[in-house]
Amino acid sequence: MTIQAPRVSTPPVLDHRSQTHSALRERFPGLALPGLIWYAIFTIGPVIAMFVIAFLRWPGMLVEPTFAGFDNFVDVFNDPVFWDAVRNSATQILIGLPLMILLAFSLAFYVVRKPRGHQVLRFTLFIPALISAPATALMFYSLLNPDGLVNGVLGALGFDDGRAWLADPATALPSLIVIDLWAGIGYSAVLLASRMDSVDEEIVQAAQVDGAGNARLAWGIYWPIAKDFIGVVAMLQFLSILFSSAQNVLLLTKGGPGTETTTLSYLIYQKAFVDADLGYSQAVGIVLFVIGLLGMFCIRRLLRASY
Amino acid sequence: MKMPRISGFLAWGYAALLVIPFYYLVISSLKENDDIFTNPLSLPSTWDFGNYREAISSAELVPAVANSVIVTGLALALTLLLAVPAAFALSRATGRAGRLVEATFSLGFLIPTFAALFPTFLLAAFTGLFHTRTFLVFLLPATAMPLAVIILTQFMRTIPRELEEAASMDGASTLTILRHVHLPICVPGIATVVLLCFLSFWNEYLYSLIIIGPDPAQRTIQVALPTLQLTTGTDYGVLMAGTVFTLLPVFAVYAVTQRQMQKALVSGAVKG
Structure with missing residues (x-):
């Protein structure tokens, strides 16, 4: 893509690394993953759990829940x-x-x-x-x-x-x-x-x-x-x-x-x-x-x- | 231009309704019940801070403030730690994955997560962090993530790619670019996020109540305050003293950051 480190000005090893990095970055915004996963665990997870629990018979935390259908x-x-x-x-x-x-x-x-x-x-x-x-x-x-x-x-x-x-x-x-x-x-x-x-x-x-x-x-x-x-x-x-x-x-x-x-x-x-x-x-x-x-x-x- | 009298009357009437309760709150906090009931709007005859001492000791407000400071501070740090790199990555991503992740965060505004109060409580129990401040420190950044990421991404988009390319040509690593190119330009965006999160974390009540529970060593100020209703019954002077005590930090921040805070509150909602 547009970011190309010029070979002359930087040491070859660094150059190689930064190129693969930028190539990866264009494909997937990896640095966004921690935030996304965090968000998924603490907010999307409970919403999904809600849809499961609604179909359980569960009269109290200490009781084993059973399937209740509708x-x-x-x-x-x-x-x-x-x-x-x-x-x-x-x-x-x-x-x-x-x-x-x-x-x-x-x-x-x-x-x-x-x-x-x-x-x-x-x-x-x-x-x-x-x-x-x-x-x-x-x-x-x-x-x-x-x-x-x-x-x-x-x-x-x-x-x-x-x-x-x-x-x-x-x-x-x-x-x-x-x-x-x-x-x-x-x-x-x-x-x-x-x-x-x-x-x-x-x-x-x-x-x-x-x-x-x-x-x-x-x-x-x-x-x-x-x-x-x-x-x-x-x-x-x-x-x-x-x-x-x-x-x-x-x-x-x-x-x-x-x-x-x-x-x-x-x-x-x-x-x-x-x-x-x-x-x-x-x-x-x-x-x-x-x-x-x-x-x-x-x-x-x-x-x-x-x- | 000439404004109709009625709308001015309504506007200032509403403003008065916003201010008078605070006046009542402050003067009542210095009075005894009898005085509150018989002379609700007059200034207290003596300046007696006994109600404050009573409120602070009976609801154990001092450790509660410390807990609120700890929870708000750590949650803020974690929010930035997660949201800044995420926004950085999204602002530079050009592919479909980037758009998808961004759309996920934007949709986050539309998911009424409150309905899932109980499963969140289960998650706390499941992770063994039930009845601790720690879980709240983990949970709050997640609730703020959509807003923080979207606001910061918009700021980072304004940074021209050329600037970044120049830095990378000079051999700067991704993190160096983030620190020295993006962060300085994003300071206003970060300030907005910090102010908004400060307000929502400091004021958070229901999650704190169900997750931290009644332990005075762990509970935040918002959970401690309403316990005054039970411990002091209908001693309104004490109740109001506790409320004033709780409001002070927020009003102090608003007094110092007025413009910034107003801008933050407006942009926070607009992005949502």
Whole structure:
């Protein structure tokens, strides 16, 4: 190929070696192997194992597993708790995700028009992306407790009914959705803003000369230009809500009251590490895996580049 | 230009919702429960760091911070050790194999590996590294591999082949070229990867919880923090003190690296 060490300038032995090296390198990127193998062992391996375990009857780590065929899936689909989890995850995503994306887009539109203080705003919007799930959860745990700040503020406005937001069936799941929104809007907005910053100022000015207001500007120019990227951000947040909801549920509600906040990802955790029903847990894992892929496919179709 | 008042109101309202909880967090960490409940937003009457002492001793936060530093540091080193050569090789590979490996890493973003939480736990048990920090040090780089490799490969692609050929004509070995030609040019890319991995490793919770378990000598800060819910019950001042203590390192890094961190967070998501 292109790399040919000149024979005159280097000792012949070295020359020979470096030639075989470069020839090999062109054929296979050997230095990528350690990274690839590492990745395969620790992330692809467990995914494959999940597909095996889902077909085993395995009631606890110390019991010898036996082949179960589709029994685990039959159990899962006949279990009302599973359908509660499906309903909760669906609620969380169908309400949380569109709200998050629309609010993030409006916020990004506001930021890219560079109003006064937009840099302070950008700095602030990153904050939720920096802090860990336990820290976020504990913060909301104290904000939402019956004597917390939320009830304190409501009380000052004359609405206090001493509600335990996370323990009340009417507000437990909505509270979790609010936490998703709190954490997700800012980061999504700065991501969208990074793309919308590149919109040509001349187009915007031309549109304004033609009398386009802010709404026309946002939906007529920025939305279509950023559309495919909005899709990427939506996928990112979709996966994050679908999967990391387990952490908030675990830290704040343990799936309760009843099964009001048992989401699919929490159900996997609960069945594996609390109830020790390993086959069941991994069958739900496969369902979640498939939902993850299907959801990304749908978002991609919905928010395809249209220009 | 004139912005409609309502969107400005929404934007700053949301910003306030981001900041007020932190204000509440910090002032509550210096108060007793009664004071928190009756005057939620007023400054503490006395500056009492007793809650911090209580949080640090009851959740054993000092060894937990040490463990987090060890896990994050070693995992970061391992990530770079694996990802830099991989990106180097992929940026120079011209054949089908190179494209295939790169595609594998790109697809890595789309695999929802979280669903495989339990098999990862099995792997830890199988390798005898269950209930240790060590397994986490091995696991975290694998989760970061797709992002790290893709970002670094893109940086290394910008290096002209001529530069490398000139070096190799001067008799430089592959590793010398990597060290003296590619690494210096890739410093911004490496900084991006380091910041992103620092955040995700330092903040990692669920895997740490199930793999390291409750042993105070091994567990990380993120696993130790929520134990305050159990040990101190509803003593919110102590709870908030522990939370502030956990957040300090991250905010310190953000304060120092603002621009870099913002760029890293944006590019990390864009590549994904």
